[in-house]
Amino acid sequence: MSNTVKVKGVTIGEGMPKICVPMVGKTLSDLLEEAAYLNTLDVDVVEWRVDFFEDVLELEKVKEALNQLHTILMRHPLVFTFRSAKEGGEREVSSEFYLSLNREVAKTGLVDIVDVELFSDADVVKTIVEEAHQQGVFVIISNHDFDQTPSKEEIVSRLKKAQELGGDLPKIAVMPRDTKDVLTLLEATNTMKEQYATKPIITMSMAGEGVISRLAGEVFGSALTFGAAKQASAPGQIAVADLRYVLNLLHKGL
Numbered sequence: 001m002s003n004t005v006k007v008k009g010v011t012i013g014e015g016m017p018k019i020c021v022p023m024v025g026k027t028l029s030d031l032l033e034e035a036a037y038l039n040t041l042d043v044d045v046v047e048w049r050v051d052f053f054e055d056v057l058e059l060e061k062v063k064e065a066l067n068q069l070h071t072i073l074m075r076h077p078l079v080f081t082f083r084s085a086k087e088g089g090e091r092e093v094s095s096e097f098y099l100s101l102n103r104e105v106a107k108t109g110l111v112d113i114v115d116v117e118l119f120s121d122a123d124v125v126k127t128i129v130e131e132a133h134q135q136g137v138f139v140i141i142s143n144h145d146f147d148q149t150p151s152k153e154e155i156v157s158r159l160k161k162a163q164e165l166g167g168d169l170p171k172i173a174v175m176p177r178d179t180k181d182v183l184t185l186l187e188a189t190n191t192m193k194e195q196y197a198t199k200p201i202i203t204m205s206m207a208g209e210g211v212i213s214r215l216a217g218e219v220f221g222s223a224l225t226f227g228a229a230k231q232a233s234a235p236g237q238i239a240v241a242d243l244r245y246v247l248n249l250l251h252k253g254l
């Protein structure tokens with residue numbers, strides 16, 4: 001049985017998949033505008049994709065931005081994510097910087113969840129998980145394959161690894177080359193959820209062919225789905241209102 005992650009009144013892993021929308025602004029003023037707009041949408045969780053932020057290398061500016069974003073978004077659980085270029089993000093940084101960025105942000109009390117990549121340096125993953133948990137911050141341990149869909153066994157094994165490393169929300173995003181790849185992701189999700197998961201998991205097959213995986217999480221076992229506000233942060237994300245409509249529809253049928 002999967003546990004749940006409860007944050008600011010949102011229970012991830014129970015009922016309908018929760019909708020998370022990424023903020024991808026480059027400047028603070030873009031971000032503040034995006035945050036205000038997100039407040040008008042029916043979203044459960046907000047993600048700050050800080051790798052898009054032009055001042056991401058200056059920790060003080062990141063913290064200042066977080067302060068301001070928090071005043072707008074305080075009702076929503078906030079995920080803090082630096083996505084590396086090798087996993088589909090905007091830039092690459094050193095392991096040292098990645099560690100200090102995540103550890104400093106976890107200490108601010110302004111974020112609820114940090115996203116750490118499974119294939120980061122093993123000590124870095126361990127340290128971030130430990131320190132985030134000391135601060136009462138949850139951890140997504142994630143992996144992204146923008147080129148292909150690994151085998152079912154490999155997907156399950158990565159999700160298990162993320163769980164063993166202490167991730168509260170193991171996550172994987174993969175790219176399909178055909179519809180069979182989408183089925184592979186769905187099957188891996190179902191197997192993980194039914195047989196191994198002690199935590200809510202998050203999975204998606206990206207791009208157009210994979211859209212079904214962003215909609216049918218409640219059926220196959222993914223607890224959270226990423227939707228788009230004005231700008232998508234990954235291929236295949238659909239508008240929040242459409243996402244909510246379909247999630248509700250599928251929920252009614254279950």
Ligand SMILES: O=C1C[C@@](O)(C(=O)O)C[C@@H](O)[C@@H]1O
Binds near residue numbers: 047049081083173234
């Ligand atoms: O990891 C993910 C999932 C994602 O890549 C997607 O495919 O929706 C979008 C990213 O912003 C997020 O950090």
